[in-house]
Every structure is written in C-alpha cells, then in structure tokens.
Amino acid sequence: MVMRMSQVVAPTLREDPSEAEVVSHKLMLRGGFIKKLAAGVYTFLPLGYRALRNVIGIIREEMDLSGAQEVCMPTIIPAELWQESGRWPLYGKELFRIKDRHDREFCLGPTHEEVITDLVRDSIRSYKQLPANLYQIQTKFRDEVRPRFGLMRGREFLMKDAYSFHTSEESLEKEYQNMYQTYCRIFDRMGLKYRVVEADSGLIGGGFSQEFMVLAETGEEEIFHCNKCNYSASRESAGVGKYKAQAKAQAEAKVTEIHTPNAKTIEELIAFLKISPDQMIKTLIYETEQGAVAALVRGDHAINEPKLKKVLGVEDLRLADQAVIKKVTGAPVGFAGPVGLKGVKIVADHAVELIPLSVSGANKEDFHLINIVYGRDYKADLTGDLRFAVKNDNCPRCGEGIFDVSRGIEVGHIFKLGTKYSDKMRCVYLDEKNQEQVMIMGCYGIGVSRTVAAAIEQNNDKDGMIWPVPLAPFKAAIVPVNAEEPEQKAVAEKIYHELQAKGLDPLLDDRIDRIGVKLKDIDLFGIPFKVIVGPKGLKEGKVEVKQRRTGAMELVPLDQVSEKLVQLIGG
RNA sequence: CGGGGAGUAGCUUAGCUUGGUAGAGCGCCUGGUUUGGGACCAGGAGGCCGCAGGUUCAAAUCCUGUCUCCCCGACCA
Numbered sequence: 001m002v003m004r005m006s007q008v009v010a011p012t013l014r015e016d017p018s019e020a021e022v023v024s025h026k027l028m029l030r031g032g033f034i035k036k037l038a039a040g041v042y043t044f045l046p047l048g049y050r051a052l053r054n055v056i057g058i059i060r061e062e063m064d065l066s067g068a069q070e071v072c073m074p075t076i077i078p079a080e081l082w083q084e085s086g087r088w089p090l091y092g093k094e095l096f097r098i099k100d101r102h103d104r105e106f107c108l109g110p111t112h113e114e115v116i117t118d119l120v121r122d123s124i125r126s127y128k129q130l131p132a133n134l135y136q137i138q139t140k141f142r143d144e145v146r147p148r149f150g151l152m153r154g155r156e157f158l159m160k161d162a163y164s165f166h167t168s169e170e171s172l173e174k175e176y177q178n179m180y181q182t183y184c185r186i187f188d189r190m191g192l193k194y195r196v197v198e199a200d201s202g203l204i205g206g207g208f209s210q211e212f213m214v215l216a217e218t219g220e221e222e223i224f225h226c227n228k229c230n231y232s233a234s235r236e237s238a239g240v241g242k243y244k245a246q247a248k249a250q251a252e253a254k255v256t257e258i259h260t261p262n263a264k265t266i267e268e269l270i271a272f273l274k275i276s277p278d279q280m281i282k283t284l285i286y287e288t289e290q291g292a293v294a295a296l297v298r299g300d301h302a303i304n305e306p307k308l309k310k311v312l313g314v315e316d317l318r319l320a321d322q323a324v325i326k327k328v329t330g331a332p333v334g335f336a337g338p339v340g341l342k343g344v345k346i347v348a349d350h351a352v353e354l355i356p357l358s359v360s361g362a363n364k365e366d367f368h369l370i371n372i373v374y375g376r377d378y379k380a381d382l383t384g385d386l387r388f389a390v391k392n393d394n395c396p397r398c399g400e401g402i403f404d405v406s407r408g409i410e411v412g413h414i415f416k417l418g419t420k421y422s423d424k425m426r427c428v429y430l431d432e433k434n435q436e437q438v439m440i441m442g443c444y445g446i447g448v449s450r451t452v453a454a455a456i457e458q459n460n461d462k463d464g465m466i467w468p469v470p471l472a473p474f475k476a477a478i479v480p481v482n483a484e485e486p487e488q489k490a491v492a493e494k495i496y497h498e499l500q501a502k503g504l505d506p507l508l509d510d511r512i513d514r515i516g517v518k519l520k521d522i523d524l525f526g527i528p529f530k531v532i533v534g535p536k537g538l539k540e541g542k543v544e545v546k547q548r549r550t551g552a553m554e555l556v557p558l559d560q561v562s563e564k565l566v567q568l569i570g571g
Numbered sequence: 572c573g574g575g576g577a578g579u580a581g582c583u584u585a586g587c588u589u590g591g592u593a594g595a596g597c598g599c600c601u602g603g604u605u606u607g608g609g610a611c612c613a614g615g616a617g618g619c620c621g622c623a624g625g626u627u628c629a630a631a632u633c634c635u636g637u638c639u640c641c642c643c644g645a646c647c648a
Binding site for chain 1: 581582597598606608609610640642644645648
C-alpha cells in the first residue's frame with residue numbers, strides 16, 4: 001500500500017479547537033488523529049489509529065513473550081456475574097448499566113475480573129494447569145462523572161488487562177515480578193520516561209500494587225519520591241516518615257479562650273489571629289461503624305481518608321453532618337477542637353502532637369483556644385499517619401531523604417488481587433492431595449489509549465507532537481518542495497519506495513501545496529524524520545534529512561538516503 | 572452531583588444589551604499569478620443561528636423549558 005498524504009484522511013486544523021484544554025487533546029484534534037463523537041467517546045482516524053496500533057503491537061509482543069495468553073472477552077456482561085462478586089451494588093453510576101429486550105440486566109465491562117474468573121473456574125480444574133495468565137486488549141466503558149482531557153479520561157477507552165491465577169503466594173509473587181519486568185520492557189520500548197510508584201489499590205481490592213506513571217508536567221497525578229532512596233509513591237499512598245527534632249512546648253503559656261466571631265475556616269482564623277496555619281489543629285468529626293471519631297490534622301495539612309481508615313481499623317467512614325457535630329462538640333460546624341472533647345475517640349496525625357502551642361476550636365460557638373499543649377491540655381487515643389504527604393516531607397522508607405514531587409500520568413497498574421474474586425465466585429482447583437483450593441489472583445492493566453495521549457503529553461513542542469520513533473504513525477515523511485516538478489517528484493517516489501522496501505513505514509507528501517504548508521502539517525503530526533527533496537539539494541545530488549525533535553538537518557547523497565534512515569530509525 | 576461558561580458554515584468566531592435581509596477569518600471549489608517553513612488576486616459553494624414551546628406584524632437577538640459541550644470542585648480499577 002502506498003501512503004500518499006494527498007489521500008490520507010487527516011483533517012488538520014490551524015487553530016486549537018475550543019473543546020480541548022490539554023496539549024495532547026489539542027494536538028490530536030488539530031492533527032486529525034481523533035474526532036469526538038460524544039463526551040469522552042472518540043473515533044480514531046488513520047493517523048491516530050496508527051499510533052494506537054503501535055502501542056498495541058508493543059504491548060502484545062511483550063505480553064506474549066512473558067508467557068501470557070491473549071483472549072478476547074465480551075464487552076457486555078450479564079449482571080449476575082457482578083452480583084456474584086458483590087460489585088453490582090458497589091460500583092455505582094460509573095458502571096454503564098443496560099437492559100436487553102427481555103429486560104435482563106447487563107453492564108458494559110469497565111474491567112473484567114468477573115468474566116475472567118468465570119472463564120477460569122470452568123476451564124481450569126487442576127493444579128497442573130496453573131499458573132496461568134490471560135490477557136486481552138479491549139474496549140472498556142466507564143461512565144465517568146466527568147470525562148475530560150480527550151483520550152486521557154474517556155468513557156470508552158482501550159485497555160490491556162491481564163489476570164493471573166496461582167496455587168500459592170510464591171507463584172503469584174513470581175508472576176507479579178514477571179509482569180513488573182514486562183511492563184518496564186513495554187514502556188522502555190515505547191521510548192517513554194516513566195516511574196513506578198507504590199499505590200492504593202482502590203475498588204479492585206487486594207493488597208500491594210504499583211502504578212506505572214509516564215512523567216509529564218501536565219500529568220494529573222502527583223508522584224512523591226525520596227531524594228535519597230528509591231521510594232516513590234502516589235499522592236494517595238505516600239507515607240509520611242518520622243519527624244525530626246521537635247521544639248519543646250513552653251509549659252507556662254496557658255490555654256486561653258479567644259472570641260472569634262464568624263471565623264470558621266482556617267483562612268479566616270489565621271487572618272483573624274495572625275497565626276500561621278501550621279499552628280492550627282484541624283478537627284474533623286467522622287462517623288464510623290465504631291461510632292463518632294474526631295480526627296486531628298495540622299491546619300496546613302489535608303486529611304487522607306484511606307489512611308484514617310487504616311489507622312482506625314474501620315470499613316465505613318464518612319464526614320459527620322451538622323447535627324452529629326453539634327451533638328459531639330456542643331458547637332456548630334467550625335468550632336470543634338480536641339480540648340475537653342468527651343465521648344468520642346480522638347485520633348491525631350503525628351504532626352499535631354508536635355505543634356508547640358496550637359490553636360483549635362473551643363467546642364463553643366464563636367470561640368477558639370490558643371496555647372494548647374499536647375499531653376497537657378488533651379491527649380489523643382490514637383496517633384498515626386493520617387494526612388497526604390507534601391513536598392519535603394521525610395521519607396518513610398530510608399528515614400534520611402525528603403520528598404521531591406513530580407507529575408505523571410497513570411498508564412499501568414499491577415495488583416496482587418489475592419482471593420477477593422476467586423473466593424466469592426468459587427474459582428477453585430484440586431491440589432495434589434485432591435483438596436479443593438481457592439485460586440490466588442493477580443491483575444495487570446495498561447491504559448492503551450491513554451498511553452497514546454501520555455506519549456504526546458510528554459513529547460511535544462510549539463509545532464506539534466514529537467513521537468518517539470516506535471510509536472510514530474509514520475517514521476519518516478518524504479516531502480518534495482514542489483510536487484509538480486518532475487525531477488523532485490521522481491526522486492521523492494524513488495526514496496519512498498526504497499524506504500518502504502526496508503520496512504521503514506514512510507509517508508509520501510505528494511500534495512500540490514506550498515512547502516511551508518506541508519512541513520507544518522508533518523511537524524504537527526510529529527513524524528520523527530523528514531526527507532526534503534528540493535532543487536537546492538538536487539543540484540548536488542543530495543536531499544535534506546531533518547529530525548523533528550532536534551531540528552537538526554543533514555544533506556545526504558541520494559544513494560545513501562535509505563541507509564541513513566535505517567541508521568536513524570534503528571532498523 | 573454542586574458552581575461557572577458556551578452552543579451561529581468543516582474550524583475559530585462577530586452579531587444578542589437596544590428584535591427588522593446572518594457577517595468575517597481560516598479551510599473547501601474554479602481560474603490566474605506565485606513556489607524552500609501556514610502566498611496573492613478574482614470568482615464561488617456552504618447556515619433549521621442546539622432543540623421545543625411562547626411573546627411579537629416580525630426572533631440568532633426577548634421569555635420558558637430542554638438537550639449537548641467545556642471548565643473548576645467532588646469522584647476516579
């Protein structure tokens with residue numbers, strides 16, 4: 001097949017479409033890579049689909065190499081399976097629910113633990129068939145509350161999901177490491193800069209998990225990493241290490257009640273009392289299955305509810321409403337504090353204990369207390385790490401370094417699921433002793449379409465995308481300065497066929513357009529190399545080879561062009 | 572789901588306050604002049620002004636409802 005630009009369906013735009021905000025979204029729309037059909041639902045046009053196929057190809061090759069087997073499961077899933085796993089009522093509105101003509105309930109699969117578990121429990125009976133790792137590359141649906149940023153957070157998107165089944169934790173651990181290595185190879189091959197972080201496993205459940213983050217200034221996620229050791233974690237799960245030297249409280253300063261009319265928020269208080277937020281105690285009243293609790297964090301910190309759950313050992317946690325707050329503290333919202341608080345468990349973040357003289361609500365409308373000393377004026381029933389980490393916090397792993405923060409885009413996530421699904425869905429096998437055992441599972445995802453967006457997010461400039469070679473929709477574009485001039489035309493065609501013969505995936509820009517227009521488009525597309533065929537070069541029997549990323553240009557004799565590109569593209 | 576904003580040609584948009592023949596730039600088509608980084612001239616095609624009601628002699632414009640899209644927040648295997 002000859003790829004001639006004059007025939008490629010790529011409706012490019014000179015202006016940014018008003019619907020796009022982030023750079024990858026703008027560029028893909030401008031380059032005619034994708035077209036929106038509905039919020040969070042996109043068509044891939046030829047150029048976009050070529051890039052997507054490159055991503056798919058690398059993932060598929062590496063997954064196959066890892067020993068995983070590809071399958072393809074339905075996108076439409078009967079509700080019964082989800083009821084069996086218990087997720088039907090839990091998953092909420094994000095689950096795209098539909099009914100068939102007989103009023104039977106289904107959902108569009110947002111993830112496929114249920115389907116794969118159903119498959120494996122019926123297909124695998126013996127320990128001799130384990131371990132097994134099955135994967136698919138398939139469209140997923142999540143009715144996101146707010147789809148945004150183009151392919152970054154769509155409602156319909158392409159995902160690679162793999163599920164492994166084991167007879168032991170050791171076997172799972174081995175496969176988990178295998179997947180870890182496989183993921184590293186996948187993202188290395190794509191030429192993307194990424195970092196692996198420890199993460200919270202969220203609704204999918206299970207224990208330890210790691211996320212693969214493509215680094216980009218514009219990433220949605222904050223990544224915390226130690227400047228001394230190799231600890232790195234997502235904002236949700238980053239632990240806060242031990243605090244260093246603490247100032248001793250001045251015991252003589254007595255707790256004093258201050259009238260603070262209308263000052264309910266931290267901002268209002270620091271302005272009113274002329275203090276800094278790190279002197280404040282933020283007191284949040286929560287309801288749990290064990291009753292109400294008062295959680296304390298420093299005024300400049302944000303509470304991390306999953307951490308709070310862990311420290312308290314509760315399942316159910318929600319912020320108390322006004323009535324409960326009034327009952328617990330005796331004051332309206334905004335005046336809660338730990339001093340004199342009775343009848344609720346008090347749980348404090350480590351940082352709160354260390355405030356020398358702190359300020360909090362007085363549990364009395366329009367009053368706050370100052371000069372509070374921990375241990376003298378109140379004591380927490382429980383202390384722990386309750387808050388989101390911030391830049392410069394101490395590393396919990398090595399205790400030496402502090403956190404740097406960078407931004408990234410989550411493109412991969414690997415989990416040890418354990419028996420969460422196999423247990424509920426009775427996915428069992430017979431072991432050597434003829435005993436029935438529940439399979440232990442792992443689960444490994446890559447956001448395939450999101451990876452395309454992430455690659456652009458990481459690699460672009462004012463002129464457009466800059467594809468890493470392995471992902472580029474075309475590796476090289478041959479651009480005659482004047483496509484109507486016979487010599488240029490002939491030379492361009494010849495080079496085109498040479499490159500194609502060498503499997504270099506070239507594009508021939510045969511459009512009858514001014515050179516500037518053609519080059520602008522090719523740059524926008526992010527094609528790594530351009531071969532410019534013009535009269536100046538031809539006089540000396542040469543063409544120009546120009547690199548998209550660096551702008552570097554080299555004159556290359558005609559008979560050496562294909563060789564040169566083989567060398568540049570790397571075969 | 573809460574707050575904000577926007578729907579006018581393929582794209583970017585003006586017009587709306589103060590109702591009276593729907594405009595521009597880009598792109599597209601034809602002809603000509605050009606031709607090494609988004610050319611120029613001339614001519615042309617292309618609009619249910621998101622949709623539905625209402626007010627009015629008359630609605631892109633005013634009123635009501637509704638749908639869609641975007642942004643911030645909450646949410647996010």
